Amino acid sequence: MQKRVLILVVSFCTLIGFGQVSQSLSGTVFVDVNQNNYKDTDEVGLFNVLISNGKDVVKTDAKGHYKIAKIEGNTVFVIKPESYMFRLNKQKTVQFFVPFDTIQTVKTYDFALYPHQENKPTKSVLLGDTQVDVIDDVHHVGKLVTEELMDKEIDFIVPLGDLSFDNVSIFDPLSQTLGLIGVPIFYTIGNHDLNFTEKAFMDRDKSFEAIFGPSYYAFEYGKQLHIVLNNIYPLETKGYEGRLDAMQLTFLRNLIALEKEKFESVTVYMHIPLEEMKDKEELITLVKPFENVFVAAGHTHTQYHNYFERNNQKPIHQLVAGAVCGSWWQGPHDIDQIPFALMYDGTPKGYWELIFDHQQYDFKYKVSGAAHDKQMNITVPNTKEWDKSLNIFNDNFIYANVFAADETTQVDIRFDNGKWMAMRKYEDVAPEIQKLYHLQSLGKFSNESMAKFPKPTTISHHLWRIEKPVDLLPGAHSVRIKASANKINLDVHGNAVLWIDK
Structure with a gap:
């Protein structure tokens, strides 16, 4: 009888063990020398690269191997390491994650990286709310942003949320249009980018994730850490408030614990400005290990700077970066049928150029369709x-x-x-x-x-x-x-x- 019980216990434990294995993901992060998105025998793994499931953060071992638990509703992604880049899709979205239609079924997944020169200073472009609803609006973005930035020397672009106006089917045309600029694009989610018809909390961002990837993540670029947050907390119907969910806060704590010794500077991208967040003080406390903190946000269809004081540290500098759409594409049209749509503070439509070099930020606002000195x-x-x-x-x-x-x-x-x-x-x-x-x-x-x-x-x-x-x-x-x-x-x-x- 005891032997039979022991056999049953061993069998049960074995089943549990297999169940745990099937609920995890493992693989290798490697240097893809020939950029064929496949690990050839002579290609080596990368040591100490960070992998996350949206909550936990683990490091690759000496051979580039990793293993991490899967979490229902989340995918697995890599925090892009300094001086490396992932493959870009046709829309120039960075492929640093396991596709959401793949994550549930795969047990192994390799991430291909290739060496990437990350210039100093780093030049990025911030796009406030594009707020596209119909294809006309996508054409406007093409004229105001894409045509101006094509072939410009830019390291990457960060749209700051409210990509759409409650029309998630417009994500693909928008991403195609912005992708023509030809540089990596790291997307941020906004309140008008959610699936409010979905009842489950974890499904509210699934249309965004299907096109752009995780709704919160991080990446290293040059000598700086960049964190992209989803600070849209859905409430009933179309309600929301500005705050981070518990899992995202855990991800942030785990990430910062591993990165705080490596970086002195961090840039945080999110849609709702810091002063409108319910958990503002908690976020300010979390980024305390960093000497230089810059926050870029959108949402208000106005633009301004804010400074948040910290004890014995440099204040957190926040830029609320206006809106590409101005005031929701409102008002009379010009000869290209683009609405004048001044922002609510009188600022003309446009975008921000941000240059970072050795702890120093330089900002310049660019009015779309005007000379650079139109300020x-x-x-x-x-x-x-x-x-x-x-x-x-x-x-x-x-x-x-x-x-x-x-x-x-x-x-x-x-x-x-x-x-x-x-x-x-x-x-x-x-x-x-x-x-x-x-x-x-x-x-x-x-x-x-x-x-x-x-x-x-x-x-x-x-x-x-x-x-x-x-x-x-x-x-x-x-x-x-x-x-x-x-x-x-x-x-x-x-x-x-x-x-x-x-």
Whole structure:
């Protein structure tokens, strides 16, 4: 009897053991010298590469081997190591993960990497909300982003979520269009990218993952760690709040524990800005091991800088990077049928260029379709005789909307060849968006097929003004404005003409 029981116990344990093996994934991370995506006999494995299942993080051994548990609803991915790159698909999405339609059935999976020169300084492009819904919007992105960035020297691109407007079927056309730029793209998920019809929490991001891969992950590039987060926590129906789920927090803790000795700097990409997250303080605490922390976010359809103080450490610098779509593709159209769609703070549509070198960040906002030196809108009193629609906005002030400015920015103005004078920060709705809304209210665009602007109420965080000098003689006068901020290496200029009536 005892022997029979022992046999049953051994058999049961063996079954459990096999069950555990079938619920794990193993393989090799190797240097794919000939880039055929297959491990040839003379190709070697990579030591100390990090692998994750979205919760646990393990290292490859001396021969590049790994083994990790599978988690229902998750895939397995590699944290791209410094100076290596994965294969890119046709849309230039980085293939650092096991495809979601494969992970449930495979027991082994090898990851092919190839040497990749990671230039110093590193140049990336940040894309705020593209918010595409119909194919027209995809064409807009092609014109505003893809055509401008084709063949440019860029290391990688990071879209910051809200790729779509609740239309997950548009992911593929969008990825094809952005893929034509020809550089690696690391995607971030936004609240409008979720499957809200799915009841299971783990299925809310499955359409995103089918095209772009895991909705949170990390990668190394140059001498810096990059972390992409999914900070959209779904609630009932289409509700959500900004916070990280428990499994993602565990992944972050495990990742940082292994990477904190290797890197002094980390860049965090997420959709909802840090100040709107329920667990903001927990995230700030998690990144404490890093001396330099930069956060890039989208979501607000405005742009601004924030600084979060830390005890005896450099503040966390956050850039809220506006929106490629401006204000949801709203307003009248130009000759290419692209909506003017100023952002809610008056910023024209565009994207950010980010350069990182030796703990130093350089930022520059690029207005799509404009020269690189287009860095501000200047509004002056301008009385018209023919079309008097906007004469009601003439006042005694000159306004400067400096797109990339932060709270430390100094803005100065001079008239003709006079002395430079400081302009005052002005917290109000940007004059350019007030004018556009007024023209809409007058029915100026009533014959166009367009989405209308809502009444503007958003306060711009980068608006300055000064009273018009009373001693200017009648006639034309030059207006020159300069804006500078050492903290973000900002040094920009703008010109305007001011006409003084008799």
